[in-house]
Amino acid sequence: MEASGEPARGSTVNLLWTGGWDSTFRLLQLLLTHRVPVAPYYLEDPTRASTQVELETMVCIGERLRAMYPHTRDLLGPIRVASVGDVVDDDEINAALREIRRRSFIGSQYAWLPAFCKHHAIGDMELGVHVDDKVQALVRPYAQQFDHPDGYSSVRVDSRHADTAEYRLFRYFSFPLFAIDKVGIDRQAQAEGWGEIMDMTWFCHTPVRGRPCGTCAPCLYTIEEGLARRVPASRRVISWFYRHLALPLKAPLRRIRARLRGGHGSRPAAPGVGRP
Missing domain, CATH: 3.40.50 (Rossmann fold)
Incomplete structure (x- = not known):
């Protein structure tokens, strides 16, 4: 159809x-x-x-x-x-x-x-x-x-x-x-008097005790796109370490896993690189 x-x-x-x-x-x-x-x-x-x-x-x-x-x-x-x-x-x-x-x-x-x-x-x-x-x-x-x-x-x-x-x-x-x-959405919403409703919105994919986690993709985008205030301060600290220390390693690790799966199935994984 x-x-x-x-x-x-x-x-x-x-x-x-x-x-x-x-x-x-x-x-x-x-x-x-x-x-x-x-x-x-x-x-x-x-x-x-x-x-x-x-x-x-x-x-x-x-x-x-x-x-x-x-x-x-x-x-x-x-x-x-x-x-x-x-x-x-x-x-x-x-x-x-x-x-x-x-x-x-x-x-x-x-x-x-x-x-x-x-x-x-x-x-x-x-x-x-x-x-x-x-x-x-x-x-x-x-x-x-x-x-x-x-x-x-x-x-x-x-x-x-x-x-x-x-x-x-x-x-x-x-x-x-x-x-x-x-x-820009925030500015327009405040100008229209919609701030109360906008503050009710939700974005986190993996909440921790009912609050935004700071490390899932929507939380990262929220912080990077200028609305960090929507993530609790304690989770913003965790997010900073995640974005600057853990996140840069994810893409290289994915590439290593892909190479191991693709052509070297009989070989053991590299140290620290587990298989899902």
């Missing part, structure tokens, strides 16, 4: 919402600034320790929104939860991801996110891709700005690049936050 075409004016906006910083800001823009109906989607990954926290965060934010802004009761639809394990594998999308990963690493979610959209004929799922995001840099050479029928601008991959892996992988998405970074 192929994705549908451009959205019509007044149609419901499909938004990938995780309860995180970027997607929640976009939710607030849609509900409070543009006042358009939103269908929030969440793809549940049971292997991730933060899944339940993210779901609870979204419920709490939804309740707060409906209490503070009663008009959102008619605009914010129920969260459409799907399991990553139920997403149908797609050969074209997997091949495009492999091709892109030969040039630039992006996460495994870009196998199942576009496959989910393709299978459900969703042609304009909004993603919170922003400045400093790896995907933003990857998509930028192929990006085209367009005017949404509901009166705002967004970005998508230009169909003139239909022969590229980038188009095959990202054709199902639009990127309304393409030109703003996390600090």
